[in-house]
Amino acid sequence: MVSSSFVFFTILGSGIATWLSRIMPFVILKKFQLSSGVIEFLSFVPIAIMxxxxxxxxxxxxxxxxxSLDMPNLLASLPTVLSALISKNLLVTVVVGVISLGFLRLVLGM
Amino acid sequence: MNNELTVSSAARETLPTVFGYIGIGLAYGIVGKASGISPLMITLMSLITYGGASQFIIVSMLVTHSPMISIILSAFLVNSRMILMSTTLAPYFKKESLLKNIILGGLVTDESFALGMNKLNFTDRKLNFAWFNTVNWFAYTAWAAASLVGALLGNFISDPEKFGLDFALVAMFIGLLYLQLISDKSIKFKLQLIVVAFVLVATYIGIIFIPANLLTLVVTLLACAFGVVIKHGFF
Known part of the structure; x- marks a missing residue:
């Protein structure tokens, strides 16, 4: 495992980068506005990244x-997608996903 | 949800998402501990980096001994959607002081953003500091506490993979993607599906020659550009 100072500075660096992503729009948009082209490009980020x-x-x-295909993850995705469609609830989706992969590993030995 | 923008209404409305934070926070703590990271660092990451998906990615990249700069860049890229969410939220708090804007902005999450966007429909398109700040702090404390508990539980659950807990993150992305698809009215549903299909193809091709820690970035940027082009060409 890497040293804890390496872990700490990685956490700090990621934290600063993330914090700036969060606050800069609030700071900047008190004065300026984003160009519509940038907003349009960024509007695809959530679905693309997820x-x-x-x-x-x-x-x-x-x-x-x-x-190659990761069969356990692929198979576990099916009930997970189904539970998202039916429940529209993040917690239910996560629980079904974990149980599905756990079932594949523990019961079917995948 | 109602039209009250108070601390107590915020506490009530945040409750369902808190269960989500506890579930994923526990999984993150257990996975972190199993990856050899101390409970202190696991909790610090939740307090300082504070981003569910990015924290799992940081843990997995620490395990594979990735360079610090590429871990930070990956975390930034995964969290760069915050820029979009903060940009969307900021106009509702223009009248609040700069300090209050920084306090609110610093703790925005997918869930508090989604709750805020939902709340707008009940309050005549208004949000205030008291309500949003309460939502944020509930999320922040639940996340940090769950991470710590997960890290401590990790001492007893040595192999979380066996129980499928490592799938919590993938399942969260599936859930968030679906909720995004049905709730984001700014992009036409058909166009969103086309972009998702593009991401699948780009991932399959990209994974052949792009290193894993750069793949998300490259595919996301390509998909955003693709989305803009298709939107102007066909929608």
């Missing part, structure tokens, strides 16, 4: 070659 972070978990990387 789907990217999901899809990355469905593949196993082999640099230079086609990825």
């Amino acid at each position: 789907s990217a972070l999901w899809f990355e978990n469905l593949f196993i990387q082999h640099l230079g070659h086609l990825p």
Whole structure:
């Protein structure tokens, strides 16, 4: 494991970067306005980043070659998506997801 | 939800999301401990970095010994959606002092943002400091406390993977993506689906030659540019 000072400065750096992302719009927009082009570009960030972070978990990387499928994550995603559609509730979705993958691992030994 | 912008109404309305913070915070603490990070650092990360998805990513990159700068850049990129959310929220607090704006902005989360946007529909498009600040602090304290408890529980659960807890994050993205798709009226639903499909294809192709810690950034930037182009070309 890396040293705790490395961990601490990584936390601090990430914290400052994140904090600035959070507060700068509040500070700047007291005086200025974003151009409509930038706002339009940023409007795609939430769906793009969330789907990217999901899809990355469905593949196993082999640099230079086609990825293989991460079957447990892919199979666990199905009931998870279904529970999101039905419940529209984040907590229910997370619980169903965890139980699904736990079931695949513990019961089916995947 | 009602039209009251008070501390007590905020406390009541935040409650459902607090359960979410506790669940994911526990999972984060357990995963962090299993990855060899101390409970102190796990809790500090929740207090200082304060971003669910980014904290899981920081933990996984620490395990793979990624350079500090690429961890910080990844955390920034994952959290860069905060820029958009803060930009959307800021106009409602223009009359509050700069200090209050910084206090509110510093603790904005996906959930407090979503609650705020929902609340607007009940209050004649108004928000105030007391209400939003209460929502933020409930989230912040629940998240930090759950992380610490998870880290301490991690001593007893050595292999959280076995129980599927590592899937909590992926499931959260699935849930948040779906909630975003059905609630974001600023982009047409069909266009959103096209962008999501693009992300799937770009991820599959990108994963062949882009290192894992840069993949999210590259795919997200490409998908945003793609979205803008398609919107102007076809919508």
